[in-house]
Amino acid sequence: MVDINEPVIWIKNPAAVFAQNCEGGVVIQGQKIIEIVKLGQSPKTQIDDTYDASESVLLPGLINTHHHFYQTLTRAYPEALNKELFPWLKSLYKVWANIQPEMLAVSTELALSELLLSGCTTASDHHYLFPSQLENAIDIQxxxxxxxxxxxxxxxxxxxxxxxxxxxxxxxxxxxxxxxxG
Amino acid sequence: MIQIALAPCSPFSVTTDLMIETAALAEQYDVRLHTHLAETIDEEKFCLEKFGLRTVDYLESVGWLSDRTWLAHGIHFNKQEIEKLGQNGVGICHCPTSNMMLASGICHSLELEEAGSIIGLGVDGSASNDGSNMIAELRQAMYLQRLRYGASKITHQKAYDWATKGSAALLGRSDIGEIAVGKQADLALFKLDELRFSGSHDSLAALLLCGAQKADRVMIAGQWKVMDGKIIGQDESELISRHSNAAKKLRQLANA
Structure with missing residues (x-):
């Protein structure tokens, strides 16, 4: 439910938007979108704050549905270059077996940061690596x-x-x- | 904000009984199922040799043909398999950069959609991308899919649809992926004030065609998380330093 005590924000007149009937922008209260505004119109809801989006392209937050955050630690890895999937994996499994909890933490932080900066608001991570030192991997993430x-x-x-x-x-x-x- | 799903890695790294019991567990806890499938011909050969089944038949044999399931990659399917996946509502996460980098193949996105599957996008990697840039991945999806279906069928709107509504549906979510009343206020705003955008006319198309890399502002659940292209409260160079040190240490451990 939207808390009526939360401020109402109008993200006003985006240069372009990926949504129908929304050329005038969106109105936000609390966690939710409470109104979309048609071209040339103003919100019906009383506004507390306005963000001028006239220089911005407005998209729904992008959603990433497959990733392995820990692999940010082995980008452009010499032994894995120029290979197809199976030999590529075989070059990397034995490297990944050494990942320590603090390495998983920082790789998750980095991957999520990079995603967020590229407009991603929801990310799924396929974490399948649980060597003995990483049994609490999901808690870390x-x-x-x-x-x-x-x-x-x-x-x-x-x-x-x-x-x-x-x-x-x-x-x-x-x-x-x-x-x-278990 | 946190959703959990179950995801045995792939047919070539997971036992059959674990696949079966994971499906049962997902049913019991009403969570979604995810795995890699039909990413490469090597995998198809593995399934034929080890299980005597093609990948989709194997998936069916372990009880995974369900609208609870979304598959990463989903490249090497024949017509009957595409029909079967579509009829059962199995979703596919298309990972174009990874598929190009590992030379895995090109997903049959439109045929899968016509059959009834949902298509979403994933950056995959990061060692097989090797970046984690979501807006850049839309451009990759649009162009790779154009190689299969031509330019008029794979529009920039199609790429946006896959990365928003499509991806949300893969995760079983109806509260995100769309700008509409009642949805979560998850928004990304991009400015066209870089050299690469100068001279562009259709702003929505320009974002993908001119190759946007970075959002100016991002909001999650009504809160600004990114302003002026920076994550609020984050020291980016400090993060890079910690992360690159961890990567160096990992290489040392692996070579020890």
Missing amino acids: VEEAQKLGMRVVLTRGSMSLGEKDGGLPPQSVVQTKEQIL
Whole structure:
């Protein structure tokens, strides 16, 4: 519910907007959009504050639905260059097995920051790496997302089919089914 | 603000019984299911050799053909598989940069949509992108999909739709992804005051065609998080320093 004591903000007259009948901008109260304003019109709601958006293109916050935040630590990684998926993964699994909790924290912070600065307001992360030192990975990610105030969909990923059972990843990055579901 | 989903990594790194039990758990807790599927031909070969099934048949065999499921990549499907995914409401997250970087292939986005699947976007990576820039990813999606379907079918509006309404639907969300009354006040504002935009006429098209990289302002749940292209309260160079040190330390550990 919208709290009627919250200030009402009009994001006024954007240069362009990706929405129908919204050329005059949007009116926000609390967490929500309470009115959209047609071309050349003013809000019906009484306004407390106005943001002049006449030089801005207004979009709904962008939503990223697949990512691996921790991989920001291995960008342009020498041993993984110029490879396709399976050899690329095999070059990196053994590197990723060494990720420490503080590294996951800072990589989550960095990836979310980069996304936010590019207009993303909701991000999903597919985190499937739970070597023994990273068993509380999702808790670390929750904390970082909360610090930035970003909307996130965190997924408890998993790997259980290691090399010795015919899978692709080394045993150092897989868990048993019981560890995963427990 | 925080939603949780279940996401075994991929057919080539997860056991069959874990896939089955994860689907049951998702049903029990009413959460969404996510995995990588049909990203590469190597994966298809793996599924045929290990399980005797193509990827979509394998997905069906573990109880994942559901509108609770969204798949990353979803590239190597035949016509029957596209129909089956669409009829069951399985969603697809298209990851164009990663698919180009790893030479994985091109998603059949329009055919999947026609069959009934929802298409959203993801930057993937970050080691296979290697950036995490969402507005830049829309441009990549628009251009990669044009290679498959031509320029008139893949418009800038289509790319915006995928990254907003489409992506929201993949996550099972009706409160975000659209500027409309009653929706969450999640907004991104971009200024066209850089060299790259000068001389542009259609501002909405220009954002993608001229290659926007950075929002001027971003609001989440009614709160400004970015102003003048900076995250409020963040020391960006301090973050870069901490992150790059962590990356160096990781390489040292890996090579030890």
